[in-house]
Amino acid sequence: MVILGIDPGLATLGWGVIEAQPGRQRLIEYGCILTTPNQRFPERLKQIGEEMRALLQRFRPEEIAFEELFFAKNVTTALNVGAARGVSIAACAEYTDQLYEYTPMQVKQAIVGWGGAEKKQIQQMVKMLLHMEEIAKPDDAADAIAIALTHAAAGMARGQFRMK
């Protein structure tokens, strides 16, 4: 099963695609959708939507896992990050209803086995699990791969992580 993991953001949206089979996961590809403050806000959102749709057509994921956001520095940041997240969710929802989400703590627990794990430990485990030569860069892409792996690990229990 092809799983797309997404760590949503306005400036950097990380994505990672894995192929998950019972007991074995293979990395297909990862990357980021990048926008800059030089672009107008509507232009940034439009770009995120277009690149998301291109990713979906390219990798044809059967299930998509998002990082669940519940924190932001302030309301203004939340409105902007929420917009980028909304655009990427809407693009995915037009493609499939198999959308799931995991909190950062659930990702830590699934990958390292401990909810208090540090980012570096997650990245090392992701590298090991997928037989990668280097840790994925940037962090947002590494996080996205970790989210896809978390979804694979959820297995039969994944129904409870369906996006509400």
Added chain:
Amino acid sequence: MVILGIDPGLATLGWGVIEAQPGRQRLIEYGCILTTPNQRFPERLKQIGEEMRALLQRFRPEEIAFEELFFAKNVTTALNVGAARGVSIAACAEYTDQLYEYTPMQVKQAIVGWGGAEKKQIQQMVKMLLHMEEIAKPDDAADAIAIALTHAAAGMARGQFRMK
């Protein structure tokens, strides 16, 4: 010039279309995009995107004015409202780059001439300016019409209200 005004929201997104000519504005139509908490979040966002695109094709607005959000009860609300706003902005950005935004205070100032005006006064003025028989319902639709009128009133100065 056909102007589309939008008061974005997740449960209720108000919209109003006016035809603006120098010194004269005519109401074309108004309404709401409604979603419910019974729907999953991705389904709600998808619906907002689809209905927005249908509105754009139906009314072919030359310029689009949004209410600028900068307030929300809390970060969670901001993430959800921001998502709905993001999806509607992205749909508009795929259609045109003529996107503008106005704060509630700018709307009050433009319509009633006083930034501290009450919602009821705005709605009465909108009704009068557009020769409507009744105040537009619900409030979100009335607000959207007021935003479109505010954009019409901005005239040559509207460049400064371009969405950044």
